[in-house]
Amino acid sequence: MATPDLAEPIVAEDSQPRRGQFRLFVDAFIANRLAVLGLVLVLIAVFAGVTADWIAPQDPNAQNLARRLEPPSADYLLGTDQYGRDLLSRILHGTQVSLAVGFFSIVIATGFGVLFGGIAGYLGGIIDDIVMRIMDVFLAFPALILAIGILAVLGPSVGNVITVIAVVSIPQIARVTRSAVLTQKEEEYVQAARVIGLPVHVRLFKHVLLNCLAPITVQATLLVAWAILTETALSFLGLGVRPPTPTWGTILFEGKDYILLNIWWMSLFPGVAIMLTMLGLNFLGDGLRDALDPKVRTD
């Protein structure tokens, strides 16, 4: 089968004739204060991650054992860790890694999930049965547990964490895509495309999936939040990204041994960063869902 370019024609074709729809979406989104707050929080996190190399006050891996485990002060705004590394710099660089893991794993999962779900939904029949039964098996595992199991075998590394999170997220995207495709394929424009003789892959990838973008986008946004949380949890358990690479999870992992010694700053601040980013992504996801749904929009 031909491998159509998913991103390009969708954007190019979508923006022109549906500008009216797009304006409605933007208006609805801006009217939702929590959604805008979510977008702002996410943009702040992305900004911190992208510019970490410049805005971090110190090298995140520079050790200064003379000043280890210091509480927050004017010199070290968020304190230092067990090697005297600046916690603020580590959290900023950790933002970079955590966001990258969350984003790339879900981009990969969305690619495969849309492909599987789209094909299953559009072709139906035996292919649908086979694909969705396989997805059912993966959905039958609590996702974090399955991720732990696969990582136990593959070993901890950034690449493996991205792979594992992508693998366990594919069924979620596939399921959403499939049900959206099932509704769309009964629409008249799809019948029309078939009547004028467009081949099946053009109908599916250029016409049907284009109209399924809303639920897929919402699901992907919420999954990015889940992916970041999962990276954090896996790294915290020592199974994901390994120290000294800073991520929110590895900083919490290193801080774990100092909790009972009252070294609270190593555990508190990375968690605040996670919480604000999660809040942002969840508000953004909910806001997108409401703004993209014509029924809610007209309320």
Next chain:
Amino acid sequence: MNFWQYLVKRLLHAVPVFVGISLVVFSLIHLIPGDPAIAVLGEQATDEEVNALREEWHLNDPLWQQFGIWLLNILQGDLGRSLHTNQPVSEIIASRLPATAILSGIAIVVSLMIAIPIGIISALKRNSWIDHVARVIAMLGVSIPNFWLGIVFIIIFAVHLGWLPPGGYHFSKGFWAGMEGMILPAVALGAAYAAITTRMMRSSMLEVLRQEYIETARAKGLSEPRVIRLHAVKNAIIPTITVIGMQIGYLLSGAVLTETIFFMPGVGRELITALSKRDFPIIQGLILFFALVFVVTSIIVDLSYAFFNPKIEYS
């Protein structure tokens, strides 16, 4: 189709899922690059030890035969033995289960006691300040990683205030000592659960309050509290229960982290301990166990949904 036919159909549907789950768990050991026996035992293992393990795990047989033997064994409850202690994996799981069951049980009860009333009030007073506060707190509950919440609880209530123990399983010192040790982990684990349930209860209530039978109940002169109690809450709680059941996987994942932080001797921490020792039979057994609990719960949820909701079509 009546309820019993639906039950049989639902159980039959679970068979291929069960075989698929077993296949995935079985495959884990074969995803290890190189010889699994050497990878598991380590480079310093003697040829004898490696051969003995290859023999025990039937690694010399064709793959499909290995899978067949593994499937037969697990159907008989034989999940293999620990590489380190030689204890049967099923015994290990049974001995770790009480801590996890008590922790999850308390977490669910506490979260429902918080979530259902707040969800109802939030829906009844829609867009009031109570509703806004409840929604923001619920969103916070979904956004905070439960293991971090656990850490914050330890810092505040155990280290700073010294009110509660920072963890452990103290039921050997008596019931109340045990319960005291459960407070922090159960609340940390239940917080996100409560948040999800609150959101579900609220939207479910809003949906029900829009229905015509609520108007009918009001029109026939029932007092407002009776309308809410007899008609609205009763109907809104069905989808909420479904969501609670579907979130059991979340609870199991959360238990792994919560038990690790609070040093609870449950199945979740056992998984992490087994991982650090690369004790693969325990890892496989536990992952299979978690998946089975998840599958069985979703079957029970589906069946109870069908049982309690006479309107549903069995399809």
